[in-house]
Amino acid sequence: MDLLGNLSLGFGAALSPANLLYxxxxxxxxTLIGVLPGVGxxxxxxxxxxxxxxLSPLAALIMLAGIYYGAQYGGSTTAILVNMxxxxxxxxxxxxxxxxxxxxxxxxxxAIAALxxxxxxxxxxxxxxxxxxxxxxxALKFGPAEYFSLMVLGLLAAVVLASGSVLKAVGMVILGLLxxxxxxxxxxxxxxxxxxxxxxxxGIGFVAVAMGLFGLTEIIINLEHPExxxxxxxxxxxxxxxxxxxxxxxxxxxxxxxxxxxxGILPGGGALLASFSAxxxxxxxxxxxxxxxxxxxxxxxxxxxxxxxxxxTSFIPLxxxxxxxxxxxxxxxxxxxxxxxxxxxxxxxxxxxLFWGVITSMWIGNLMLVIxxxxxxGMWVKLLKVPYRLLYPAILMFCAIGVYSVSNNAFDVGxxxxxxxxxxxxxxxxxxxxxxxxxxxxxxxxxxxLRRALLLSRGDATVFLTRPISLGFLIASALxxxxxxxPAFRKLREEAFVED
Amino acid sequence: MTPRMLAALIALVLGLGAAPALAQxxxxxxxxxxxPYPPGGGNDIVARALGQKLTESLGQNVLVENKPGGGxxxxxEAAAKAPPDGHTLFVGTIATMAINPSLYKEMxxxxxxxxxxxxxxxxxxxxxxxxxDLPVKSVAELIAHAKANPGKLSYASxxxxxxxxxxxxxxxxxxxxxxxxxxxxxxxxxxxxxVGGQVPVMFIDTPPALTHIxxxxxxxxxxxxxxxxxxxxxxxTVGETVPxxxxxxxxxLYATAGTPAEVVxxxxxxxxxxxxxxxxxxxxxxxxxxxxGGTPKNLAEWMAAETVKWAKVVKDSGAKLD
Numbered sequence: 010m011d012l013l014g015n016l017s018l019g020f021g022a023a024l025s026p027a028n029l030l031y032x033x034x035x036x037x038x039x040t041l042i043g044v045l046p047g048v049g050x051x052x053x054x055x056x057x058x059x060x061x062x063x064l065s066p067l068a069a070l071i072m073l074a075g076i077y078y079g080a081q082y083g084g085s086t087t088a089i090l091v092n093m094x095x096x097x098x099x100x101x102x103x104x105x106x107x108x109x110x111x112x113x114x115x116x117x118x119x120a121i122a123a124l125x126x127x128x129x130x131x132x133x134x135x136x137x138x139x140x141x142x143x144x145x146x147x148a149l150k151f152g153p154a155e156y157f158s159l160m161v162l163g164l165l166a167a168v169v170l171a172s173g174s175v176l177k178a179v180g181m182v183i184l185g186l187l188x189x190x191x192x193x194x195x196x197x198x199x200x201x202x203x204x205x206x207x208x209x210x211x212g213i214g215f216v217a218v219a220m221g222l223f224g225l226t227e228i229i230i231n232l233e234h235p236e237x238x239x240x241x242x243x244x245x246x247x248x249x250x251x252x253x254x255x256x257x258x259x260x261x262x263x264x265x266x267x268x269x270x271x272x273g274i275l276p277g278g279g280a281l282l283a284s285f286s287a288x289x290x291x292x293x294x295x296x297x298x299x300x301x302x303x304x305x306x307x308x309x310x311x312x313x314x315x316x317x318x319x320x321x322t323s324f325i326p327l328x329x330x331x332x333x334x335x336x337x338x339x340x341x342x343x344x345x346x347x348x349x350x351x352x353x354x355x356x357x358x359x360x361x362x363l364f365w366g367v368i369t370s371m372w373i374g375n376l377m378l379v380i381x382x383x384x385x386x387g388m389w390v391k392l393l394k395v396p397y398r399l400l401y402p403a404i405l406m407f408c409a410i411g412v413y414s415v416s417n418n419a420f421d422v423g424x425x426x427x428x429x430x431x432x433x434x435x436x437x438x439x440x441x442x443x444x445x446x447x448x449x450x451x452x453x454x455x456x457x458x459l460r461r462a463l464l465l466s467r468g469d470a471t472v473f474l475t476r477p478i479s480l481g482f483l484i485a486s487a488l489x490x491x492x493x494x495x496p497a498f499r500k501l502r503e504e505a506f507v508e509d
Numbered sequence: 510m511t512p513r514m515l516a517a518l519i520a521l522v523l524g525l526g527a528a529p530a531l532a533q534x535x536x537x538x539x540x541x542x543x544x545p546y547p548p549g550g551g552n553d554i555v556a557r558a559l560g561q562k563l564t565e566s567l568g569q570n571v572l573v574e575n576k577p578g579g580g581x582x583x584x585x586e587a588a589a590k591a592p593p594d595g596h597t598l599f600v601g602t603i604a605t606m607a608i609n610p611s612l613y614k615e616m617x618x619x620x621x622x623x624x625x626x627x628x629x630x631x632x633x634x635x636x637x638x639x640x641x642d643l644p645v646k647s648v649a650e651l652i653a654h655a656k657a658n659p660g661k662l663s664y665a666s667x668x669x670x671x672x673x674x675x676x677x678x679x680x681x682x683x684x685x686x687x688x689x690x691x692x693x694x695x696x697x698x699x700x701x702x703x704v705g706g707q708v709p710v711m712f713i714d715t716p717p718a719l720t721h722i723x724x725x726x727x728x729x730x731x732x733x734x735x736x737x738x739x740x741x742x743x744x745x746t747v748g749e750t751v752p753x754x755x756x757x758x759x760x761x762l763y764a765t766a767g768t769p770a771e772v773v774x775x776x777x778x779x780x781x782x783x784x785x786x787x788x789x790x791x792x793x794x795x796x797x798x799x800x801x802g803g804t805p806k807n808l809a810e811w812m813a814a815e816t817v818k819w820a821k822v823v824k825d826s827g828a829k830l831d
Contacts, residue, residue, distance in 0.1 A: 151705075152702075152705070152707050153702075153707065193580065194669075195668065195669070195692050195693070195694050196669065196692055197669060198580075198612070198668070198669030198670050198692075207578075207579040207582050207583050207586065207617060208578070208579065208583065210578070210579040210580060210582065210583075211577075211578045211579060211580075349697055351697060351698055351701060355701065355705075359701075416547070416575065416576065416577050416578055417574060417575065417576055418576070418578070418583070457694065461691055464663070464689060464691050465663060465691065465707065465708070467660070467689070
């Protein structure tokens, strides 16, 4: 099927009234939590997982995707008006966005952020649409050996591109793999690490791990700080940017979109890395770098375009290969598995409606966000006045109800509490939980594919090297491994993350 | 006439009306049916259809509660420990009631001592399918192919100790062929790999088999029960080639042990009636399931026979869980 046929199939699916509604809910919810500092898209998606059980797979993915890119819009609103990043990816938007607001140009800053994001969203949607069919060709050639090698590559990439210490990232991946081993072994049916508890015989629940590690931990960490209510100082008088603004902004938007699209595809990438890199790039190539930090419109336009492009293109490895590139995408894998959709290249060929529906819904969602957000800025800002002493207990209660409803089992509620505390420990130790989640999700798959490939080859391990696609992944993995060990690259990597 | 009176009358007509006061007042509160699988599967659909009909005739809500996990042990344990008053029922299956005792060294419940059988609900047919590239069109050709290529053939199943696994092991011991077991976590990934040509042979449930067979992505070789099924009357049984072979996956309804006999009798009568309704028949046939019915004693005897049958298969195949 050609590109237009694919897109029209997608629009046909995404434009059904129910799916439009879930797209809107996702985009609005994303904006909401994007505006509120202290509640991020990872925590939100983790907490909403049980709700998606009742939806169709397409509606569930549309809503969760909407939360992710919606948060990029919402985050910039808080960053510009309050000088507090609503989202980690809008940290750099604070630098120049807030300065613009202080100069009475809050309106143009918000408008440029939204329009830049929208442009980036459109381009990213097209990129996904062009990219996907190429990979779909490969899908039919994938057997257990190919999947295993692909996952080795995915896990290594997660380590290389995680921010912070490599050693800690490796440790977290391994811990994730170990947690993934808990439960009944598929091949022998033996119980592993269950300590005689029947509740553990199906393994540790993904929802409990995700909610605890991301949702609960985030709330606990926020509670450590005394409650600070953000003060809204800037007034939004006029919205529309001037001609000069547009002239200054269009090139940064293009550069930000390009950079964000590329960084989004890389494992470990996504919105956060994209916005930082785009800002740095603009500052480096600017004629007068001293303007940055004092209200330069380029400093808003480029990172905002980049983070939205990155947020969207990070769906490419997920939807085409089933490999999550960051924690949000790992949660999406979980959502797909809950819906009975096995992530992998076959999603494109076997469920084209799901695949193209999600992609086109992103474009629709972006359009909704631009139309809704600019007029509604005042309302979102009012939300910042909701006291956290009301917000947090409500979130906790919904978490507990949500996880209980998964299999009507109180054991799972205890598990979130446990993983919430574990997440706090990781935070204190400076260990990122995202590699752990990737290991936890990919580990059981990896083991299953490894053993199945060996069973089918009757124990002949060369099967991973004699099948060309598998060999290709393993060579790429070896190269990645070299870069971790090579001193030159390590230095480069450390420099890259100093910017954070 | 109130629904409760109607129910009592029906019980009377069926010759079970000798029940004393207890059966006349039962149920006094909503009844829950525990299903040890997630929503959406065959057993869940059967339980929900049954729950709806029972709600109409018993005058109390009869609700389905899904308690999946632990290879059905979690749901079974919860049902075994419920108060024996007939307000907690359990959909026990071939796995929970006949196979698990041979697989697990330690069980959190005892299928006979902890449960009171109510009625044998349904038997599910399974279909033996092959990938179209495998050059076999019948069970006889499969056996010949396997014998000509010893140790080369693999077969898939929904998991270690699942009915398709043990059913194929039974076929292997009865015919002396050798195939390597490739277990999967549940039906969906196993079916995906069979369609993708990674594994050539498997026993699968009827609903997914029908779609793939129609699309030409699987070739149906035979059905698993001793008799041919109404859904695909042209498809032979495995037993026509391998005399004495036959199995079905099945489900029955159970109460906690110690539930008054009058309550069990009342439910048995009700459900025997429900299983004969035309709309239930239609729903079941879509699932590839045959309604069974009968007395609680029939179910107890069936269970005992199945337990012996599968214990031998488990022992012969060397499958053992912990």
